[in-house]
Amino acid sequence: MEKILDENYYDFLINNTIVQESQRENITHINDRHSILHVQMSDFNMCDLGLYPYHRFPSLLTLSSKLSLDSSNISQIQSNPSLALLGAGVLVGIIDTGIDYTHPAFKNADNSSRIAFIWDQTIQGGTVPEGFTYGTEYDNQELNLALGSEEPLSIVPSVDENGHGTALASVAAGSPSPDGGFRGVVPRSQLIVVKLKQAKQNLRRIFCIPEEVVCYQETDVVLGARYIYATARRLNMPVVICLGLGASLASHEGNEATSSYLDFISQVSQVDAVVSAGNEGNNNRHYYGNVDSSPFNQEFELKVSPRDPLFAFEIWPDIQARLSIQVIAPTGEMTQVIYPSLGTCFNHQFVFSQTQMWVNNILIEEESGGQMILVRFADATEGIWRIRVNNIDETPFSFHSWLPNGDFISNETFFLLSSPDTTITSPGNAVHV
Known part of the structure; x- marks a missing residue:
């Protein structure tokens, strides 16, 4: 079976500058910048994301908005x-x-x-x-x-x-x-x-996407x-x-492979790209925090519905911050403080519920150059979860947090004090689309 179709292989997005001659038979060329590296899985593990860098896993996109002729004049x-x-x-x-x-x-x-x-x-x-x-x-x-x-x-x-x-x-x-x-x-x-x-099931499982929803992977979109x-x-x-597709689990800065490629070809003569902005502005799936005084930490709340036992969310701090994270369940049980690092995956099984959680607190996310925290849940307990972030450098900081977009999650799971801003989905963030 072709490796790009084989569920026993991960499809990793890599920069062409790091392709080795020995990898050629496992490479699908995309463009002058990116290729797909097909890496054979052994036994699936949620902490494969940690063993392999976050930026190598393709983003997962779902269906977005339709155009209205009259509203666009x-x-x-x-x-x-x-x-x-x-x-x-x-x-x-x-x-x-x-x-x-x-x-x-x-x-x-x-x-x-x-x-x-x-x-x-x-x-x-x-x-x-x-x-x-x-x-x-x-x-x-x-x-x-x-x-x-x-x-x-x-x-x-x-x-x-x-x-x-x-x-x-x-x-x-x-x-x-x-x-x-x-x-x-x-x-x-x-x-x-x-x-x-x-999208391949191995990617759905890694990012906690329910099996039944429409889901596409970035590599197929770019191809x-x-x-x-x-x-x-x-x-x-x-x-x-x-x-007409988009993803919210991204930096929203236009750095991803799809964004950069569409941005590039949109500047070529007689070529343009039109991308949906998404429908996320009123779904309470974005939280923005801005801390300008001591003790330089912030706690925000996430309401989890029983309809969403499987989901993920991301936190993207500003470039100067280094955040630790602690997660408190509706039962009051809390995790240890999880500090930023490279190449690690923190797995926590809650004692008073069936909830299992994985946290990747990535010190340097290579596409953006900044920190990124990925939190993934399986069998998430219904109720109010509290997320506590602390800047270990004890200086002012800001951060964004996004839940998945579209049908990846129900509207009954949301941030309690959400912000409707900064909710255009990727690759709608690309500069020239």
Whole structure:
């Protein structure tokens, strides 16, 4: 089995400068900066994150917002005959849950497809895109052949089980409906669609993501962006890459691999990237602390719902702080003080409940250059948890803490004194998207 699909391998994001010749057979190239290193697992352990650096584990993303034509004033531009900006000669790339290619919104008047290519990462055994190692590519000729048959899925079996990708593509580039009641932003454009495969279970387990939720890993997203970018260059056409996904467990500074890659290609002539900002502003999943006086510590509270026995959250202090952390359960039981270090993972089994917790207090998170604290729970007890942080340098400090976004966690688990600011999800934090 291809290692990028094999659950017995971790997919690590690494910088190309550290790739060794002996690792070549375990490498999937992404771009000039990053590659994927496939590392075989022995027995799964939550403290594999600690044994291997945090920044090597791909971020996990989930579905985000949809675009409204009226709220973005696009309807006014479409109706202006002097502009007529309807997307003719432009490619729109969609990285999402796939597309219902049989839908009228993606057909020309003669019933032919407006979709140039589909790369379905979930279908193996077909024609793999050039330069890639998994999935199946379908071109416009195959799509037209399918649309002309009585059983299209027997020729092109790619489907959108969720509907999110189809909705995003239709709003971005859907053909006008016969009754004139709907049309997308650029109804004369052509589409390139990447259907993402679901994230590996080993990554879900590491970051305490429930099995049933829609979840994608950063490596597949970046490869999808690379595929769309390379295809547009080959066709010599301008392209806009649309990504309706996001992640909150990140630094929110635009340093991650997806952010940096989309930021880079957005500065290339005739290439742009449009990324959702997320829906996290009113979900009480962000806490901001600012301590400017002695004793230079702060305690904040997290309400945990019985619907969320498995979840994680992160704390990102400012660059000058060095924080220790102590966690107090609703029963009053508390952990020891956990100090920042390198390459460690603190595992704690609470005595008065079934809750198990892992804390990685990382002194230097290599992508951001600052400290990061990752707290993960299994069988988390319902109630109010208290998180106590202390600056061991006894100086003023500030910090952000984020819970997961989207359906990774219910709205019944939240910070009691949350802040609605700084809640744009990654890679929406990239400067040029």
